[in-house]
Amino acid sequence: MTIRVLVADDHKVVRKGLRMFLAADPELEVVGEASNGAEALRLAGQLEPDVVLMDLLMPVMDGIAATEAIRRELPGVEVIALTSVLEDNAVYGAMRAGAIGYLLKDIDAQELCRAIKQAAAGQVSLSPSAAERLLREVPPPADPKPLTHRETEVLQQLALGKSNQQIAKDLVIADKTVRTHVSNILSKLGVSSRTQAALYAVRSGLVELESPDRTTWTE
Amino acid sequence: MDRVKQRLLPLALGPSAKALLAAAAVLMVLLCVWWYAVRWYEARLLSEERVEALAETSLRGNALSLAINRRLARLQGLYAFVQVESAAEDLDARFEAFAEGLYAVAQGIRYLAVAPAGTVRYVYPQRGNETLLGYDMLQDPRSQVRADTERAIESRHAVATGPVELFDGGLGLIARQPVYQGETFWGLVAIVLDVPVLLQDAGLTGDSGEFDFALRDSEGQVFFGPDPIVDKNPVLVRVQLSEETWELASIPVAGWGSATAGELLIFEVGGLVIVALLAGLAYLSVNRQARLAEAVRRRTGEISSISEQYRSIFESTSDGLLIFDLEGRLVDFNPAASHMHDYTPASFAKVEPKDLIHPTSMPLFDQLLERVRANEEFHGRGMGLHQDGTPFHVEVDGTRFVYRGEPHALAVVRDVTEEVQAYQLLEQRVQQRTHELATLLDASASIASTLELRPLLGLVLDQLGKVVDCAAASILLLEGGELRNIVHRGCLSGEDPSLLPFVGKGDRDLWTRMLGNEPLIVDDIQGDGRLARALRKALESHPEGPHVRAWMGIPFTIQEQLRGWLFLYHRQAGAYTSHQAALAQTIAHQAATAIENAHLFAQTRRLAALEERQRLARELHDSVSQVLYSIGLAGHTALTYLEQDPDQAVEPMRYVLSLADAGLAEMRALIFELRPDSLEKDGLVVALTRQAAALRARHELEVKTELCQEPDFPLEVKEALYRIAREALNNVVKHAQASRVVIRLPHPHDAAVLEVQDDGVGFDPQREYPGQMGLNSMRERAAELRGALEIESAAGEGTCLRVRIPAT
Known part of the structure; x- marks a missing residue:
């Protein structure tokens, strides 16, 4: 089953390039193109893609507003911010709006395909520099409660960008147990998303952020 | 009189004081009149009273006289008896019988006596008078009585003496008559009367009624009644005895005037009341008159002084005052007005407005008249004329003014030449100062701008x-x-x-x-x-x-x-x-x-440099970086296909090449932007062509250019047109969702014109758009060069933006 992708970018050259590039991966299918945020929101509602690649600087409605609207109205649609902008509030804004990934337009093209697939599986993808920004920008949880040993292990895995199934497989526990652990972790840390939990893990040294020249920190 | 009046007037404090004075004078006169009237009336009353008293007294006097004479008449009877009977032997008896008859007739006879040769031989009644027998009358110790007796003998008439104190007491009236027998003195007959009885008979004793009476004898001795009466202006009535005269004096019991006092009092009081009323009336009438006169005098004074004041203000005020009738003829003026225009007052009276007002200011004068006719105020500044025709600055206030009962225009004219000159001088100085400051500012700016x-x-x-x-x-x-x-x-x-x-x-x-x-x-x-x-x-x-x-x-x-x-x-x-x-x-x-x-x-x-860099960064992001990213994507794709299915790699490779072209176009456009003199050097047409190329490359828009030969516009016009074109194209890319764009630069006639037209979604030019799509900055750019921006657009109809900058 292919992953259905909606591309939202105001630059036609980028849309066309992306469509061409993603078409080369048989697991991915570009189902639509939007030239601004409003169009992206409309097409997301119509096409119900699995993942939206969202440029942030767009006319009419910017990417962050569109991300927020899509995540609010279509919780099943994951959004990856794909942008050449690297500003603190853009990263933070996109994450707060509910983007599951934040990728710069300078990454290795293969990483893009992988990030789309991870997003479709509910996994966080952050380009390393974006992650650094987030660490600086996102306030630490106000009053985190101590995690159990198992929960810490799960958090480590989560922070490495693994999906629940992968974590279950690697730790040899049931999927359901992983979900319970994740839920407990979120509530104990007082955060609302896996991304924020992963950031907490990075911040508290549970996982090492890999060097920026390496593409991402997954696996 | 006048002088007195003048001297008094300042003292006469006011109308009421004058009225008081007048009233007092009237009162004095009336009081005099009253006084005399009262005195006259009093005298009249008194004389009436006296007449009454006289009547009463006369009555009493007569009564007394009658009483006396009736009794003295007994003496005549006795005389006759003696004449007849003196020789009779039985004279004793006869006398007694005769005397008894005489005596019985009336009371008040003390006795009757016959004294042959002066010695009393017979007396009746004998009882009580025995001592008289033998009494020689000629030897009476009372000189008066004796003298009267002698006078009686000599005159052969009866003589009455009295009142005298009788020997046996009491007051009496003695009357004696000598009796002659032939020429021979025989003796005397005498009668003595009791005066009190006489008085009682005359009604003078006892309660004598309203009057007090007094009697005095011929010697003036009061022998009856209260002594002081004779000193109180009594009414006097003579009572004639044989040879003597008594006077009966009387005054009212309560004194003169007492009976009429009430009447007099009424008269006095009545009179006084009338006097007072009259005086009051006089006061009121004089006072009212005086008040009226005073009010009139004062008002007259006020009016004349006000009018004098007005006149003197009019004459002396330093502002020129000119009174015109509503047709604009000069009617009156003050010396300041004539002086201001260098005329003598006499010659000024003949001038016309055109002689006084500079031709450029005549409309102001008409305006003044018009406003005054409409009963409004006028204020303005203009130019006046001296007699020699030189102008001067004036400030004029015009107002409606009633002059001799008719509406007129009063123009208050102030020579403000000095003020205007001072103001001009001030302006000059301010300009000079501003210039200095500007120079200084320039200097410091140039120093500062070197950053040194x-x-x-x-x-x-x-x-x-x-x-x-x-x-x-x-x-x-x-x-x-x-x-x-x-x-x-x-x-x-x-x-x-x-x-x-x-x-x-x-x-x-x-x-x-x-x-x-x-x-x-x-x-x-x-x-x-x-x-x-x-x-x-x-x-x-x-x-x-x-x-x-x-x-x-x-x-x-x-x-x-x-x-x-x-x-x-x-x-x-x-x-x-x-x-x-x-x-x-x-x-x-x-x-x-x-x-x-x-x-x-x-x-x-x-x-500023940072902003410029940021702008460039954005430009790069919007253009070249996207192209490069896309090239990367297409390259990756081509690589992927080369490994799997080389045929499929052709399309991405072609795309890479086209993107490289586009990137080049973008870079040229950007470099054009970066070079400050590029527009001047390459010209507007080249710049627009590059923009069109970049647009095609970046957005795959169909961009058409209809451009004339490089026009001969000033650089700032070219710059404005180029910036506006860029902004307009930017809008097309961002908002229009157009597929075709036309850029037109027609051959210029009277104005530089540039058009950017698209076939996009269009918009309502009247609406406000957040961020304004740069429309305001485009308008401002055009307006700076006195140009204008026109936008024709409607939803779904595309947009045509036209900028027109007039040739200078």
Whole structure:
């Protein structure tokens, strides 16, 4: 089953390039193109893609507003911010709006395909520099409660960008147990998303952020 | 009289006082009249009373007289008897019988006596009168009686004497008559009457009624009644006895006037009341009249004084006053008005408005008349004319004015020539001052724009030299924790003063002070003070050091932060005072301001540069980086296909090539942007063509250009057109969702025209759009060159934006 992708970018050259590039991966299918945020929101509602690649600087409605609207109205649609902008509030804004990934337009093209697939599986993808920004920008949880040993292990895995199934497989526990652990972790840390939990893990040294020249920190 | 009046009038305080005076005069006259009337009436009453009294008294007098004479008549009877019977023998008996008859007739006869040869022989009644027998009448001890007796004998008439005190008591009236027989005296007959009885008979005794009576004899002796009556203006009635006359005097019991007193009182009081009423009436009428007269006089005075005042104000006011009728004819004026126009009053009366008003100001005069006719005020400034035709500035107030009962226009004219000239002079000075300031500002701006602080601070020091006496001066800035000389005037002018840091850091106390914010004065740095010693050491290596005696340091701050010091050196000890410190402080302030300005300017420039860089970054992001990213994607794709299915790699490769072209176009357009003289060098047509190419490459839009030959516009027009075109194209890309764009630059006729037309979604040009799509900045650009922006658009109809800039 292919992953259905909606591309939202105001630059036609980028849309066309992306469509061409993603078409080369048989697991991915570009189902639509939007030239601004409003169009992206409309097409997301119509096409119900699995993942939206969202440029942030767009006319009419910017990417962050569109991300927020899509995540609010279509919780099943994951959004990856794909942008050449690297500003603190853009990263933070996109994450707060509910983007599951934040990728710069300078990454290795293969990483893009992988990030789309991870997003479709509910996994966080952050380009390393974006992650650094987030660490600086996102306030630490106000009053985190101590995690159990198992929960810490799960958090480590989560922070490495693994999906629940992968974590279950690697730790040899049931999927359901992983979900319970994740839920407990979120509530104990007082955060609302896996991304924020992963950031907490990075911040508290549970996982090492890999060097920026390496593409991402997954696996 | 008039003089008296004049003298009195000031005293007569007012109308009521005058009326009082008049009333008092009337009262006096009336009182006199009343007095005389009362006296007259009183006299009348009195005379009436006296007449009454006289009547009463006469009555009584007659009664008395009758009573006496009736009784004395008995004497005649006795005389006759004696005449007849004197020779009779039985005279005794006969006398007794006859006398009894006489005696019985009336009361009051004391006795009757017959005295032959004067000696009483017969007396009746004998009882009680026995002692009389033998009494010789001729020898009466009472001289009066004796004299009367003798007179009676001589005159042969009866003589009455009395009243006399009778021997046996009581008051009596004695009457004797001699009896002659032939020529021979025979003797006397006598009768004696009791006066009280007579008086009683006459009704004078007892209750005599309303009157008191008194009797006096011929000697004037009062023998009856109260003595004082005769002194009280009595009514007198004679009572004739035979030879004597008594007088009966009477006055009313209560005195004269008492009976009429009531009547008189009524008359008096009545009279007084009338007098008072009359006087009051006189007062009122005089007072009213006087008041009226006074009011009239005062009002008249007021009116005449007001009118005089008006006239005198009119005459003496320094503003020219001109009265025109509503047709604009001069009717009256004051001397100031004629003087203002250099006319004599006599000749001024004949002038017409056109002689007084400069032709350029005639419309103002018409306006004045018009406003006055409409009963409105007029205020204006214009030009008046002197008699010789030279103009002068006037300020005129016009108002409606009733003159001789008719509406007129009053024009108040003020010569404001001096004021206007002063104002013009002031304006000149302001302009001059503005010019100076502008020059100064230009100078400081040019200095600041070099970002070179030193010349500016040098100027500051030069300025300082004019204000505060010093051998040398320097400005030091606090940089990197030490004070560095930036500029210096003195021994080492010309050398680079920045080489000389202030070496005061070694002394903790001195350095603490240098980091403080207090001006420092050292009278003599060769002296012994702690500060002097520290400073001496600090300035040891300073070229000024050996010569300096007095020293002054003025700190200056920027936004309350110490930024540096102003040092002044003097070769004379004690040269600096707090006054000079204050002066130097103002200079230091300027230095601070100069530094701050320089910093701000630099900051602004940095900001501007930063903005420009950011704009370029955005441009790059929007154009080249997207293209490059896309090239990367397409390249990856091509690589992927080359491994799997090389045929499929062709399309992405072609795309890479086209993208490379597009990137090149974008880069050219960008480089064009970056080169400041590119528009001037390459021209507007080239610039627009490049934009069109970049647009095609970047957005795959169909961009058509309809451009004329490079037009001969001024550079600023070309720049404005190019910027507007770029902004318009930007809008097309961002908002229009168009597939076709046409850029037109038609051959110019009277104006430079540029059009950008698309087939996109269109919009309502009247609506406000958030961010305004740059429309405002486009409008402003056009307006700066007196141009205009037109937009034809509607939803779904595409947009045509046209800018038109007129040829200058």
